[in-house]
Amino acid sequence: MTARKLQIFYSRRGCIMRREHPLRIIRYSTKNLWLLIFPILRGAYHFTSQEDIIEWFQGAWFDILVLLVIFGYGYLDWYFRKFTITEQCLFVQEGFFYTRKRCMPIRNISAMTIEHPFWLRPVGGAYVYADTAAGRMDSTDIKLMIRIRDETIFLSEFPRIRRGETHHYAHRVGFGRMLLFSVLFSSSFSGAVYMSVFWFQGGKIARDLINQFHVAEYLSNISSGVADKLQGIPPVAVTVGILILFLWLISFVKNIFRYGNFRMESDTHLLKVRSGLLTSRRFLIVNQKINFVDIQQNLLTKFSRIYTLAVNCPGYGNEKGSIPICMPILTKRELATTLPMIFPDIRITKNQLRAPYSAWWGYTYKQLILFVAMIPAVKFACQLLPQVEDVISFFGTMIELPILWKLVIQIVGLITTGVSITDGRICVRYCKGMAFHTIITNTDCLVKVEVQQHIWQRWFGTCHVTLYFQAEITKKCKLLTLNYQDVQELFAEFIPKEP
Template identity: 20%
Template sequence: MDRIERNHILKIFYNMAKLIKEFIGIIVAVGFLINKIGLIGSILIGIALFILIILYEFLLWRKNFFIVGENSIYHQEGVFNIKKVEIPFERINTIDISQRLAERIFKASTIKIDTGETSNKGSELKFTLKKTRAEELRDILLNRKTGGDAEENEKFYTIKPRELIIYSLISNSVLKGIGILFVVQQFFDQYLKDFIHIDTSFYIDKLQKEDIYHAIYTVSFIVLGLIVISIFLAIAYVFLKYYDFKMWSDRNKIYVKYGAISRKNYSFDRKKIKGIHIKQTVLMQFLGFFTMEIESIGYGDEEGEKAILYPMCSSLLKDEIIKNLLGEFEYRGNIAKPNRTAGFRFFYKKVIFWAVTALVCFFIKPEFVIFTLILLLFLLIMGYLEFKNTAFGIDGSLIYMCCKGFNKTQSILKMSAVQSLTLSRTYFQHKKGFCDYSIILYSSNLGKVLTVKNLKDDIVGESFK
């Protein structure tokens, strides 16, 4: 307690890599100097710049320190612009401990501390420390006895390998696998041209000369092959991400940890959880599976950061988790759904979009119009799901919202998490007594907006009056 502590020395190399990336233009410029001042002079300039970067990063590391007090943590950073902050323990919302591959090799971890202060963007405090010290600091900040295992707390939940395989198939991970394939294809295509001297554009030109039906057959076969490969990539991605997943709780906190290469270990104060989000892809909706996330002000504001509570669970398990861990979010109030007369509003824009697309295809090549029927079917299914999934309700201190089509999201939020509720409508909606409800949540990145559309304009009640 009350001693000065600094980041792990690995932090210097992280910052150096980031700085070099930001100033890559200067490095390229030094390369051009070879023609002007010669190789030796350019190397000397490069070495001088590298030494300056090391000295600057060392100074930043030296001036970045924190002190853990009896009831608060003090942090100071900056060389020219010095920033100081002191945060009482009771204001801390979430603590996230993660390990990248390099950190696992050097037995270090990154600890991120959030208080939910809406004037800040991203994590308010972030340190790279020895793994044992990061865990010890987490226990101090959470006022929890050090060394507690999941098994010593209340019931804990794990995910079996079979469940991870199912999740990779019915979540959007397959789309990520396809994205990886496109990236690999760009590199592989270049590799084939440069080293094996096979130009894949030759086969593309040949395909274009074939009749349209044979071309569609060939493309379909290729697409099917790519989907199969992407499925294997998706399974590998999900296993690496959620390996050894565990979620458990004690009297005051909920803890989550997972990951093979990059390990995540974060915790939430139960009292400071503002809501839960229950999400389903289209296949999850059909098969009855759910992904659960937590809404905690201050966490999830950084890019790619999600407060996953449970990646995939059945309806029974979802209800059990809510009952045992998040009983205050059991919504029992009335839920308003769109009237059948509002159904048209979920379809007309999509039909107009299809009509314009079909018209363009007709002028380009009339045979293509028949294939736009697949697009029409896709849009009609999307509209139906949006109509079916839309819902809104208020019950005491809770708000229930449900929206989206292929990626259904149910949100159950505390009233205290809502910054504002907006009712908006067009002239035609007003004539029929419909409106859109938008809720802005307190957040450190200018607020998170949730919207449900085409509901009756008289369902809010007295809660916001």
């Protein structure tokens, strides 16, 4: 159906074409409009008399005209951008010089998100995101800033939870568990990412704030005071420790505000997730569009037998640093009972193929080499620069700790990594970075199997296997040092027999 026919179709059915929230005019005017506030405020700060104001207006008429043109263009862009939704389609029309019409069939939508930012609530605004399996990972197929009163038309046309069904499941996560989740999944690296965004995007403003509040001076005084009480630890080491703790705290607070008040409800057709303290988000996820289930753990939760249940679905968890969680914290017993309720066809199976313990070198050689090499490197640096021996020794220890942590992860990965295929379902266990993953999905979602063999692996009959799963960004799972003959038998459908 062409765009013109769509427009006639909707008009005949009496569908009301709605416009976005008027606040969207600012976004359409210019993304960097806020930058104009600073020169205006700086100029207004120096106004001392009425003559100065008149003189400023006489010289700034051209700037004011340009500003009116910018806002006028934004208003026209907002006025001619309209949308409507029916049982069949989400329809968006935009443009006044060049008109573009987009139609997204409801049956193809994989996830819809309704977001209520705290700064939009006073003006009655909200965001709606609609995604399909087509499109880029870092962008949304359709994004609208709507009035809150228009939210009901999206909820009425999108599939709803059927609470009378056998597989209906609902759960609300308590604050204690969300606190535990935020503690376990917060990291200094995530906090550093947010600080870098603040630093580089804020530019001079961020540096001026740091200088104005004497942050560097306070940090130096605190570090010196703590170093005096903790004999043998240099002040620079205390400073680094405070910064790491501060960055972790930023990530922790961010997780609390994002995943707090977490609620999940599901049936055989739809998965609904609500979360957020200041900014409330509601995710509507179509079960049939979910690519795979991802059970995640880190080293602490691995030993504690605590699991995080996540899903991979286009449109859910696309933001950087966010985890597409379905259930944040589950014990082993809760996982066994909850997983069949949410996903009736999903089962965790034992490994049919795993790496032998004799393959320990392939899992740990990088960490062992780095750990051993750091010892003479630190000693050499201390002899070369004896005046800062304490600082070098401290940082050497700080570098060795994550290497040792990763070594333990690799050893656990050797024990747990494996794969099984049963009744058209594939279950893959592997470790990546600092996390352990268990991927469960249909074999139809396995799009490619890549087998790698080094020269020495041919002698021992082993290989590395990389599995690629269907997703917006193809999911890659690498399994190390598996028996080559067993791999050929298990993945006979994907690996042709050698002549």
